[in-house]
Amino acid sequence: MLQLPDSPPRMKTLVSVDESYKLCRHLTAKYAKTFYLGTLLMSPAKRQAIWAIYAWCRRTDELVDGPASAITTPETLDLWEQHLEAMFAGHPKENYDVALVDAIQRFNLDIQPFRDMIAGQRMDLHRSRYQTFEELYLYCYRVAGTVGLMSTAVMEVDNTANTAPWHQSKPLYIPTQEAIALGIANQLTNILRDVGEDARRGRIYIPLEDLARFNYTEQDFCNGVVDERWRSLMRFQIERARQFYTEAEKGITHLAPDARWPVWAASMLYGQILDVIERNDYDVFSQRAYVPQWKKLRTLPIAWMRSQVL
Numbered sequence: 001m002l003q004l005p006d007s008p009p010r011m012k013t014l015v016s017v018d019e020s021y022k023l024c025r026h027l028t029a030k031y032a033k034t035f036y037l038g039t040l041l042m043s044p045a046k047r048q049a050i051w052a053i054y055a056w057c058r059r060t061d062e063l064v065d066g067p068a069s070a071i072t073t074p075e076t077l078d079l080w081e082q083h084l085e086a087m088f089a090g091h092p093k094e095n096y097d098v099a100l101v102d103a104i105q106r107f108n109l110d111i112q113p114f115r116d117m118i119a120g121q122r123m124d125l126h127r128s129r130y131q132t133f134e135e136l137y138l139y140c141y142r143v144a145g146t147v148g149l150m151s152t153a154v155m156e157v158d159n160t161a162n163t164a165p166w167h168q169s170k171p172l173y174i175p176t177q178e179a180i181a182l183g184i185a186n187q188l189t190n191i192l193r194d195v196g197e198d199a200r201r202g203r204i205y206i207p208l209e210d211l212a213r214f215n216y217t218e219q220d221f222c223n224g225v226v227d228e229r230w231r232s233l234m235r236f237q238i239e240r241a242r243q244f245y246t247e248a249e250k251g252i253t254h255l256a257p258d259a260r261w262p263v264w265a266a267s268m269l270y271g272q273i274l275d276v277i278e279r280n281d282y283d284v285f286s287q288r289a290y291v292p293q294w295k296k297l298r299t300l301p302i303a304w305m306r307s308q309v310l
């Protein structure tokens with residue numbers, strides 16, 4: 001269980017940078033098999049930084065979603081935000097933070113996406129319904145689009161085109177919108193995969209305006225009704241998520257060459273969850289869409305090909 005300590009001791013002795021990266025690596029490997037696989041395709045410095053970011057994001061999410069979430073209050077998140085400010089000032093408070101402080105300095109990370117992520121977790125404290133897609137989009141930007149921004153800063157953009165004389169008039173393209181789009185696509189996928197789990201916790205992330213459009217009620221949702229209305233509604237949601245994957249994938253070619261394969265892999269692997277939902281005939285209430293390991297491994301060479309030619 002991940003938990004924020006009530007009041008950290010003043011002069012706590014923390015682990016070394018290497019030890020801290022190891023902790024972050026273990027956490028990533030344990031909680032995020034798909035992302036972990038993607039990070040193994042990166043250069044050592046980049047993969048370590050992504051583990052540190054992952055660990056911070058996961059621990060932030062656990063505050064509102066984990067086993068001890070019942071005792072999380074807005075003040076808990078205020079304290080978490082103070083720890084964040086301290087990290088960006090170079091002062092880690094906990095063992096996991098040591099690696100993130102190192103990554104912040106190495107990659108000159110911006111604090112704003114981290115603050116926005118906390119704002120997204122605050123939404124989970126007091127909201128369990130979204131009326132429109134615009135409202136859901138803001139939530140998705142905060143909890144996931146921000147991860148795209150954090151990760152892009154680590155993976156770096158391709159600046160080779162700008163150093164070649166024949167490209168000098170071409171401005172450096174930073175694929176910010178595409179990075180956010182991949183975060184949104186992943187989060188929409190998460191939402192569709194976790195419908196059953198969220199319904200049991202009284203949460204509906206699918207916009208209520210979409211439920212109404214397909215004549216499907218909140219009561220149907222809470223009862224886990226899978227019928228033609230639900231299938232049409234899910235087809236619509238899946239199509240929307242895929243549009244974000246398509247937008248995101250156009251940006252991959254603008255990333256540094258060594259980052260393209262892991263990002264193609266992460267995008268394709270996460271997108272396959274949508275294929276499984278379709279194969280399960282859209283029943284996300286009683287079964288969890290799961291991509292088997294052998295299928296994930298089979299995807300890696302295809303992702304590599306795309307990273308070379310697209």
Ligand SMILES: CC(C)=CCC/C(C)=C/CC/C(C)=C/CC/C(C)=C/[C@@H]1[C@@H](COP(=O)(O)OP(=O)(O)O)[C@]1(C)CC/C=C(\C)CC/C=C(\C)CCC=C(C)C
Pocket residue numbers: 035038039050053054057058061065143144145147148149151152175178179180182183186187190191194248249251252255262263266
């Ligand atoms: C130009 C271009 C395409 C650049 C690529 C940018 C890029 C790498 C984008 C990826 C963005 C990404 C991995 C987003 C993750 C979204 C996500 C899964 C968010 C989860 C939120 C809350 O959901 P929920 O509570 O419903 O989910 P659980 O059931 O609890 O899982 C999060 C849990 C918020 C916290 C996010 C994470 C823990 C994931 C962080 C992931 C990374 C840092 C890994 C990035 C991976 C690679 C391979 C670069």
Ligand SMILES: [Mn+2]
Pocket residue numbers: 061062065
């Ligand atoms: Mn969560």
